[in-house]
Amino acid sequence: MYMALYRKWRPKSFEDVFGQENITKTIKNEIKTHRISHAYLFCGTRGTGKTSTAKIFAKAVNCMNPIDFNPCDECESCKSINEGNSIDVFEIDAASNRGIDDIRDLREAVRFAPTMGKYKVYIIDEVHMLTNEAFNALLKTLEEPPEFVLFILATTEPHKLPATILSRCQRFDFKRISVEDIIRRLEMVCEEEELSVEPSALRLIARNSDGALRDALSILDQCSVFTGQQISYDDVLQVLGIVNNELLFKISQAILKEDCAETILLVEELSSGGKDMNQFIKDLLTHYRNLLMTKVVEKVEDVVEMTKEAIELLKSQAQTYTKENIIRCINILSEVENTAKWSSQPRIMLEVALVKMCKMESDSTIDGFQARLSKLENLLNNPATGLSVTRLDYIDKEMIIKEAPPVKKEKKIRIKGMEAAPEIIEKWNGFMQDLKAKGKIKLRTYLATGKPIKNDSGSIIISYAKTDDFCKLALDNSNIKNEIEELASQYFGGNIKINTVFDGEYDNVKLDEGEIDIVQKAKDLFGEDLVEVIEEE
Numbered sequence: 001m002y003m004a005l006y007r008k009w010r011p012k013s014f015e016d017v018f019g020q021e022n023i024t025k026t027i028k029n030e031i032k033t034h035r036i037s038h039a040y041l042f043c044g045t046r047g048t049g050k051t052s053t054a055k056i057f058a059k060a061v062n063c064m065n066p067i068d069f070n071p072c073d074e075c076e077s078c079k080s081i082n083e084g085n086s087i088d089v090f091e092i093d094a095a096s097n098r099g100i101d102d103i104r105d106l107r108e109a110v111r112f113a114p115t116m117g118k119y120k121v122y123i124i125d126e127v128h129m130l131t132n133e134a135f136n137a138l139l140k141t142l143e144e145p146p147e148f149v150l151f152i153l154a155t156t157e158p159h160k161l162p163a164t165i166l167s168r169c170q171r172f173d174f175k176r177i178s179v180e181d182i183i184r185r186l187e188m189v190c191e192e193e194e195l196s197v198e199p200s201a202l203r204l205i206a207r208n209s210d211g212a213l214r215d216a217l218s219i220l221d222q223c224s225v226f227t228g229q230q231i232s233y234d235d236v237l238q239v240l241g242i243v244n245n246e247l248l249f250k251i252s253q254a255i256l257k258e259d260c261a262e263t264i265l266l267v268e269e270l271s272s273g274g275k276d277m278n279q280f281i282k283d284l285l286t287h288y289r290n291l292l293m294t295k296v297v298e299k300v301e302d303v304v305e306m307t308k309e310a311i312e313l314l315k316s317q318a319q320t321y322t323k324e325n326i327i328r329c330i331n332i333l334s335e336v337e338n339t340a341k342w343s344s345q346p347r348i349m350l351e352v353a354l355v356k357m358c359k360m361e362s363d364s365t366i367d368g369f370q371a372r373l374s375k376l377e378n379l380l381n382n383p384a385t386g387l388s389v390t391r392l393d394y395i396d397k398e399m400i401i402k403e404a405p406p407v408k409k410e411k412k413i414r415i416k417g418m419e420a421a422p423e424i425i426e427k428w429n430g431f432m433q434d435l436k437a438k439g440k441i442k443l444r445t446y447l448a449t450g451k452p453i454k455n456d457s458g459s460i461i462i463s464y465a466k467t468d469d470f471c472k473l474a475l476d477n478s479n480i481k482n483e484i485e486e487l488a489s490q491y492f493g494g495n496i497k498i499n500t501v502f503d504g505e506y507d508n509v510k511l512d513e514g515e516i517d518i519v520q521k522a523k524d525l526f527g528e529d530l531v532e533v534i535e536e537e
Contacts, residue, residue, distance in 0.1 A: 006217040009189055010052055013070040017049045018185050018213060019177035024053065031060055031069045037170045039142050039151040043158040044174025047212025054123045054152040055081065058089045061150065062117025077117045088114040089121045094129040103137040110141060110149045119150045127153040128160035135162050142168050176211025179203065179305055185213060186220060195224055197231040204236045207305050241276040245310055248287040249317060255329065255357045256320055263354045267347065277346040285333040292326045294318040329357050428452050431491050443484055446474045459497045460488065472500050
């Protein structure tokens with residue numbers, strides 16, 4: 001009967017547990033110095049060696065002929081544990097034995113001494129699945145078990161365990177196994193299994209195993225069944241349903257050119273090739289992450305697992321992107337990744353996202369604003385244009401640059417009553433609490449740094465400090481402003497309009513002779529009775 005590679009190559013000694021040397025060394029030293037604790041907690045993601053280490057530990061403490069404190073795998077105790085019929089070592093799946101009755105049975109069983117070895121070992125896998133009642137029943141036994149009982153708890157979600165359980169265990173955190181360690185283990189397995197695998201294929205398998213050696217062995221097993229003894233890079237791509245780097249560069253370049261038609265045709269090519277759309281979203285998200293790394297990390301090789309040639313291509317493409325546009329694309333892809341996995345039509349979700357990524361000029365989000373600003377700044381700072389700019393602002397929702405005209409200091413405008421309007425403070429605080437209750441945290445954040453300074457005829461004017469220009473800019477966005485106005489209208493009653501100003505924006509503004517636009521704008525905003533034009537002394 002054929003045995004899967006991950007089962008066949010399960011570690012048999014502490015040295016076989018790859019990537020967790022600090023843990024296995026500590027456990028061996030505890031066995032060597034007879035300082036074995038009564039309870040252990042093994043935490044970590046899937047496929048990192050938790051259960052395998054627990055079984056090796058159980059065999060080592062009961063082995064009749066240990067070899068350098070490793071189990072011999074030859075004695076009666078080791079064989080019975082390997083075969084799963086030991087009367088001293090119990091593997092319990094907490095997902096299916098999670099109730100209080102199961103733990104009560106365990107509490108009764110721990111009273112009896114081991115039959116063959118020195119310890120009765122209870123390995124409880126996925127222990128976070130136990131019910132609260134079961135945890136309470138386990139607590140006393142875990143705190144003061146008989147001297148011949150050893151508990152090993154394993155979980156992928158330690159945060160779900162009660163603090164009372166955590167405090168009674170010696171905890172070991174199993175980290176994700178590095179790509180290099182996984183490759184070394186795969187090379188060893190390939191040599192023993194007489195598999196010929198391209199180095200690039202091994203690296204691709206290791207990268208896509210997400211730090212889990214078991215996943216890597218499963219992928220290798222699947223590839224060997226698919227292709228036989230010869231496994232190439234393209235074979236792994238086909239088995240995993242992922243796309244090659246060439247297509248990722250093509251589609252990101254089409255997005256940069258804002259060529260919607262080409263991106264949709266590339267998606268059609270992917271779909272015709274049977275590629276998984278959800279996997280492609282992840283691949284494209286990783287590609288944009290790698291582009292961002294070339295912008296922010298000096299030695300990109302330290303954080304990007306790619307060949308030197310691919311990294312050079314990555315750097316070249318990153319030069320044509322602004323950092324803000326990359327971040328905008330990452331945010332769009334992150335959103336579609338979360339929604340597409342629950343959708344029956346992930347391709348449609350992807351196509352909509354790609355169109356958004358292409359149409360930067362019509363992106364009304366803050367990310368879109370920042371990306372367009374960065375693009376324009378780069379254009380203006382290009383030596384070929386002979387122009388330069390240090391900052392761009394939005395005025396009336398359009399990007400403009402203009403040289404301020406000379407101002408004659410003859411008159412100035414002053415707004416009366418620029419202090420916070422006391423009659424709406426109490427209601428305003430209630431409105432902020434209402435936003436919080438409705439889960440509108442982002443909108444509440446935009447409003448939190450401003451203060452209401454006037455409430456008249458259904459219009460609320462909010463004043464911001466110059467340092468809070470981001471929040472003011474957000475409220476000037478029509479979509480955000482409309483949503484806040486709708487919520488404010490529901491809370492205050494009536495048709496509420498929101499306007500924003502900077503602190504002192506109209507107060508004591510010096511005017512040219514005959515300049516009436518700013519005066520009229522101030523009167524429209526604050527009311528004619530509060531606007532005063534005075535002669536400068």
